[in-house]
Amino acid sequence: MADPILDIAGLKVAVDGKEILKGVDLRIPQGEVHALMGPNGSGKSTLAYALAGHPRYDVTGGTVTFNGEDLLDMDPDERARAGFFLAMQYPVEVPGVSVLNFLRTSMNATRGEEISPRDFMKAFKENSALLEFDSSFTDRYLNEGFSGGEKKRHEILQMAMLRPKFAVLDETDSGLDVDALKVVSKGVNALRGPDLGCLLITHYTRILRYIAPDVVHVMFEGRIARTGGPELADHLEENGYVEFGASEMASAPGA
């Protein structure tokens, strides 16, 4: 078994003084895709933001080792430069910052050296094609006027450009129609490999038909409640989260 790229032990996180994560243990070997499922309010997104270092999320206990280093000791930008990536559920719009300028700045920052304009445009064109990202968006400002699907594609495009060692995809499937979901999944699958670990956060099993997880975890009330293979997702598809005490379905409505 490969060394874990991410090793979370006893992680406790509070938001505005309220403890949301109550001791999360999660170990993800490099190269594997783990799905993190759970009903609303179980703490999935809190885990994502806490790992990325969002200042609103207070780590009150536990450790996170990322690629052998103490992740919690790093600023958000240091985490990204160390190879950590979070595809956000709700990417914000940043006025006046163009998509291309943003991508180039973040690429230069994570690589630690200036990428040549030629190499940059080459990478941008290839990855835009992969994600069917409309290249006319490059003159637009960051996420401004993007539809929900375009924002998600743009998140995965960034992941493709920045080549992280590990990515958390926070409900990337939410709000996507089936076509957009397929495109985004195609992008993630293309990036999948021995050098990328992935935590795929989702409420619904739908995306797991396109991105096959190696391991499935269920989170409930701020802890990992169960861990299993892909069959655990099938089980949730059938039964929802009832046995965990939440009367929510895990199969997407209308899917």
Added chain:
Amino acid sequence: MASWVAETRDEAERNLASLPALTGQEEDWRFTKPASLGMDGAPLDAPGPSGSPRVGDEAGRAAWLVLDDGRPAAPNVVDLPDGVIVAELSDALTAHEDLVRAHLNSLVGIDSHAGALNAARWDGGLFVYVPRGVHVERPIEAVLTATGAEGRIYGRTLVVLEEGAKATVIDRYVSPDLGGTVQASTVAELVVAQGAELEHMTSVSWGSGVHHHATIAAAAGRDSKVRSVVVTLGGDVVRVEPTLRVVGPGADARALGLFFASDDQHFEHRVVSVHEAPDSYSNLLYKGALKDTSRTVFYGNLIVPPGAPHTDAYQTNRNLILNDGASAETIPFLEIETAEVKCSHAGAVGRVDDEHLFYLRSRGVPEVEAKQLIVLGFLQEVLEMVALEELREELHEAIAAKLTPKVAAS
């Protein structure tokens, strides 16, 4: 000196002596102490020279003029089309007397403190004349420096564009950080005839110690395009008063402003457009960022007197606060006395959105650089209206310098 020049100076000096002293209680002097800008004209001790200012780069200029402490000096004319005049203004009083006499003091009177002070005392300045139909492609630039050798300095600019002419003129104000206070007074008069196009940039890039009062007045003729771009970055106390007089139908006049205040800088911008003709357009757009304990004031006014129907006039001021302790005031005003006009005004003060900052940092961009992107992005709306491309790079550097933590002297 021609008698008309001497007479104007004398009259201005008399006005200065007879005008009631400004106390700071006056409505339009509530925010910036008149004494801090030397509005009484009292002499001021020089702080002493503090090294040479960085005066920029004349590359890419059609003509270039440097006035150290406001002293007259010959312009360096690089490449001007036939008939275009770029001269030092006191020289032009005799060399181009008719042209100068027709326009000097025509837009900025000598009956206010600031107007009288400058008219009475200026020595050197910039004169630009572009004849009918002539386009000057490259910018013409004048640099007024403060070296610390004088306690008070004056600058004056007169730009005259005849029918269908086109030019870009830059007034740049620079100094090193000074060991004491220098008070600067500048006036720019911009006369833009029918169908002519002028972009005028006022770049306030002083070091510390400088207090500056700047008056900019433009007259926009029929179907002309006038852009006043004010970029305020440097100086301890800076008050800039641009006024656009829209005197011909079909004119498109814009007062654009970009500023970034830091440390304990105090900037006040008082921006006015007056529609003296019907069927014209004006837009006042000022955006700026603030950090540390700086303070900025924006006062804007759209004036549409009777007899200017079909006026389109807009006014927006937005301020981006980077930390507690900095404060911005915004006072957008309207005086509309004509029916059938489209006018709007808006003023806002907001903070940097933590989510924006987090998003950029989560992509590896360090905090200072992320703030730089956010501030430049905030100013982008104004930059898009400015033709002078080099401004973007200049702002980029100035913003980076202000955001980079100062290394404490050991």
